[in-house]
Amino acid sequence: MEVSFDISKKVAVITGAGGVICGVMAREFAKKGARVALLDLFPERAQAIAGEINSLGGEAVAVKANVLERKSLEEARAEVLARFGRVDILVNGAGGNKKEATVSEDNPFFSMDLDAFKWVFDLNVTGAVLTTQVFGELLAKQGTGSVVNIASMASVLPLTNTVAYSGAKCAVANFTQWMAAHFNLNYSPNIRVNAIAPGFLLTEQNRFLMQNADGTSTARGDRVLDKTPMGRYGEPEELCGAVIWLCSDAASFVNGAVIPIDGGFSAYWGV
Ligand SMILES: NC(=O)c1ccc[n+]([C@@H]2O[C@H](COP(=O)([O-])OP(=O)(O)OC[C@H]3O[C@@H](n4cnc5c(N)ncnc54)[C@H](O)[C@@H]3O)[C@@H](O)[C@H]2O)c1
Numbered sequence: 001m002e003v004s005f006d007i008s009k010k011v012a013v014i015t016g017a018g019g020v021i022c023g024v025m026a027r028e029f030a031k032k033g034a035r036v037a038l039l040d041l042f043p044e045r046a047q048a049i050a051g052e053i054n055s056l057g058g059e060a061v062a063v064k065a066n067v068l069e070r071k072s073l074e075e076a077r078a079e080v081l082a083r084f085g086r087v088d089i090l091v092n093g094a095g096g097n098k099k100e101a102t103v104s105e106d107n108p109f110f111s112m113d114l115d116a117f118k119w120v121f122d123l124n125v126t127g128a129v130l131t132t133q134v135f136g137e138l139l140a141k142q143g144t145g146s147v148v149n150i151a152s153m154a155s156v157l158p159l160t161n162t163v164a165y166s167g168a169k170c171a172v173a174n175f176t177q178w179m180a181a182h183f184n185l186n187y188s189p190n191i192r193v194n195a196i197a198p199g200f201l202l203t204e205q206n207r208f209l210m211q212n213a214d215g216t217s218t219a220r221g222d223r224v225l226d227k228t229p230m231g232r233y234g235e236p237e238e239l240c241g242a243v244i245w246l247c248s249d250a251a252s253f254v255n256g257a258v259i260p261i262d263g264g265f266s267a268y269w270g271v
Pocket residue numbers: 015016017018019020021022039040041042045065066067068092093094095096097123127150151152153197198199200201202203204205206
């Protein structure tokens with residue numbers, strides 16, 4: 001049996017592809033020869049990345065999609081099928097946090113806005129479930145495919161203050177395991193559902209927690225770096241190797257796994 005990391009010619013659908021992490025992922029997938037559909041609520045950002053990929057000789061298309069609306073996802077699915085004819089890979093990348101759903105001195109838990117709490121759950125959990133319903137149906141019919149969800153360190157143990165995000169990402173990890181078994185038991189042993197659990201990257205969604213307005217580290221930022229044995233934040237590119245591996249035949253017996261990519265954060269108590 002040959003071990004192959006090849007994903008060339010596979011069709012990858014990536015949601016949230018106009019964002020920091022999944023934009024980089026789309027570029028890296030394309031460099032490995034995959035054909036990429038970049039789905040995002042704001043397609044102009046995805047369009048710029050798709051244009052860049054195409055100008056470098058890759059194959060990409062930007063598609064407007066709201067992961068919280070079935071009709072929008074079904075239209076996106078039709079557009080992807082019209083362009084590429086099939087789907088092999090789904091990366092559920094759309095997700096994020098909201099300041100109003102993060103507890104602080106100014107936003108005590110007792111009066112935290114539950115609409116914000118539900119927004120975070122909807123985007124991270126319902127969005128991944130609905131997108132997997134719409135695109136997973138194609139994988140079930142063809143009997144092959146790979147889904148990768150984006151969990152978090154907050155999936156393993158909750159992080160202080162980020163009450164909604166921690167619960168939502170815990171649910172993403174649980175859904176990953178549930179879906180892995182569900183696809184195998186009901187549709188095909190050749191469909192795999194896994195997740196990555198990134199450690200700390202400095203991006204727009206968490207910068208307000210890690211850095212002060214003047215760019216210096218917050219006390220929380222210091223604690224994160226102290227508890228990361230590698231002593232630094234990760235870069236989006238450093239998540240891509242594991243995702244490409246998970247989507248290739250090299251990971252043909254990896255299913256229901258949540259892979260930490262965290263500079264050792266989850267391996268270290270801090271003492
Ligand atoms: N940044 C980190 O440190 C970190 C760590 C762990 C996990 N993650 C997760 O990685 C994923 C990507 O994070 P990021 O930092 O690149 O975020 P980002 O905010 O840069 O990108 C998210 C993208 O999702 C899109 N989006 C938002 N709502 C949408 C919807 N309803 N339908 C379709 N698209 C929608 C946004 O337009 C944006 O382009 C998220 O799931 C996030 O929770 C991030």
